[in-house]
Amino acid sequence: MSSDVILxxxxxxxxxxxxxxxxxxxxNVVATSISTGAARPQVAIGFAALLNFVGAFIxxxxxxxxxxxxxxxxxxxxxxxxxxxxxxxxxxxxxxxxGLPSSSSHALIGGVVGSAVAAVxxxxxxAEGLVGKVLVPAVVAPVLAFVVAGLSIGIVYRVVGxxxxxxxxxxxxxxxxxxxxLLALAHGTNDAQKTMGIITLALIANGSLGAGxxxxxxxxxxxxxxxxxxxxxxxxxIIKTTGTRIIKMDAAQGFSAQGAGATVILASTHFGFPLSxxxxxxxxxxxxxxxxxxxxVRWGVAGNIVTAWLLxxxxxxxxxxxxxxxxxxxxxxxxxxxxxxxxxLSLIALLFARRAQRxxxxxxxxx
Amino acid sequence: MILASLVEGKEMLETVIASVIxxxxxxxxxxxxxxxxxxxxxxxxxxxxxAAGGAIAVAGIALACVGAALLFGIVVMTSK
Numbered sequence: 001m002s003s004d005v006i007l008x009x010x011x012x013x014x015x016x017x018x019x020x021x022x023x024x025x026x027x028n029v030v031a032t033s034i035s036t037g038a039a040r041p042q043v044a045i046g047f048a049a050l051l052n053f054v055g056a057f058i059x060x061x062x063x064x065x066x067x068x069x070x071x072x073x074x075x076x077x078x079x080x081x082x083x084x085x086x087x088x089x090x091x092x093x094x095x096x097x098x099g100l101p102s103s104s105s106h107a108l109i110g111g112v113v114g115s116a117v118a119a120v121x122x123x124x125x126x127a128e129g130l131v132g133k134v135l136v137p138a139v140v141a142p143v144l145a146f147v148v149a150g151l152s153i154g155i156v157y158r159v160v161g162x163x164x165x166x167x168x169x170x171x172x173x174x175x176x177x178x179x180x181x182l183l184a185l186a187h188g189t190n191d192a193q194k195t196m197g198i199i200t201l202a203l204i205a206n207g208s209l210g211a212g213x214x215x216x217x218x219x220x221x222x223x224x225x226x227x228x229x230x231x232x233x234x235x236x237x238i239i240k241t242t243g244t245r246i247i248k249m250d251a252a253q254g255f256s257a258q259g260a261g262a263t264v265i266l267a268s269t270h271f272g273f274p275l276s277x278x279x280x281x282x283x284x285x286x287x288x289x290x291x292x293x294x295x296x297v298r299w300g301v302a303g304n305i306v307t308a309w310l311l312x313x314x315x316x317x318x319x320x321x322x323x324x325x326x327x328x329x330x331x332x333x334x335x336x337x338x339x340x341x342x343x344x345l346s347l348i349a350l351l352f353a354r355r356a357q358r359x360x361x362x363x364x365x366x367x
Numbered sequence: 368m369i370l371a372s373l374v375e376g377k378e379m380l381e382t383v384i385a386s387v388i389x390x391x392x393x394x395x396x397x398x399x400x401x402x403x404x405x406x407x408x409x410x411x412x413x414x415x416x417x418a419a420g421g422a423i424a425v426a427g428i429a430l431a432c433v434g435a436a437l438l439f440g441i442v443v444m445t446s447k
Contacts, residue, residue, distance in 0.1 A: 058445050136379065144383060148390035155391060159398035163405035171401035256394050263389035270444055271378040
């Protein structure tokens with residue numbers, strides 16, 4: 001009974017995390033289309049939310065990786081998963097507050113690894129999965145998006161360079177409806193699956209599912225709905241976004257960046273690699289910008305992304321470990337997770353109230 | 368050596384190849400489609416209907432390639 005209470009808390013926390021993931025990432029997904037004038041904000045945001053929802057249903061490879069290949073499900077308990085989630089949410093709030101463009105995905109995996117190590121020791125971590133399916137793709141994917149976008153825009157300028165600018169711009173703006181949609185689909189499929197994976201891991205840990213089980217349909221549907229709702233809600237709070245923060249783009253660059261980001265995320269998703277979609281999209285945007293003019297890219301923003309990338313896994317892991325230690329003070333029952341949930345909700349309410357009092361804009365973070 | 372054994376080498380390589388072919392290929396095909404439409408307009412204005420027809424046919428084939436690539440990608444994604 002007490003483990004069921006913890007499980008319910010974990011599921012609610014995971015869906016809340018999924019909602020904030022969509023909320024933060026709206027900017028990254030739609031900014032390129034909006035900044036080049038390819039789509040009106042309302043249309044781009046609605047379209048992105050819908051395709052986020054659809055995307056969550058097209059694959060479960062990433063969910064399987066998160067549930068089975070990062071930590072040993074045999075030694076995991078729902079409280080460990082809960083502590084990892086709180087570690088990720090706390091790190092997301094810290095980076096959101098300080099304007100650091102961190103990855104929610106890395107925070108989630110870091111948090112769960114940290115709480116698992118604190119609870120069981122390093123034996124709980126599956127090094128092969130963590131390195132091969134998380135850490136290496138985390139480095140390779142943004143670089144790959146940078147290279148693909150850079151090569152793509154080079155080819156575009158070669159093919160259409162002598163055409164009248166009007167027709168080229170109009171053509172790529174139409175193309176961005178497809179490339180932007182594909183990016184939203186890719187974002188939905190990779191990011192929603194991380195939440196599916198975490199909930200599935202908690203269900204396995206609770207004994208509700210057998211080891212190696214796929215996510216049940218209700219987990220897929222609720223994760224899809226949470227990220228889509230988050231994306232739709234987050235769209236109305238875009239202040240500064242990827243498209244204009246890193247580089248001022250034309251429609252051809254937007255198309256190349258979105259195309260590169262979408263193909264890298266979809267190909268990675270197919271093989272079950274949980275990526276930071278934010279880092280991949282930013283890699284594509286920078287590649288499309290750098291290929292035209294190196295100085296056009298705001299390398300300071302790129303530096304912040306690298307800093308956030310380096311800090312996120314260890315920081316979220318440390319917070320996850322601390323949260324697990326705190327919950328254990330109150331035993332193995334639901335009291336610890338309940339107290340942490342109440343404290344977290346109070347802290348979030350306080351942060352939002354202070355932001356609202358100051359009238360400060362909500363900075364974009366990412367997954 | 369230990370790191371190499373941990374990395375999903377084959378899957379990572381396939382991801383790189385699929386991303387490069389998909390990303391660059393689709394962008395190239397779409398650029399060709401725009402080129403075809405642009406040339407169709409220019410050649411039509413110059414009253415060269417045969418060449419204009421060729422240009423718009425190239426644009427159509429290129430767009431069909433883009434559509435086929437997207438369809439293939441979605442089928443591959445959903446079939447696993």
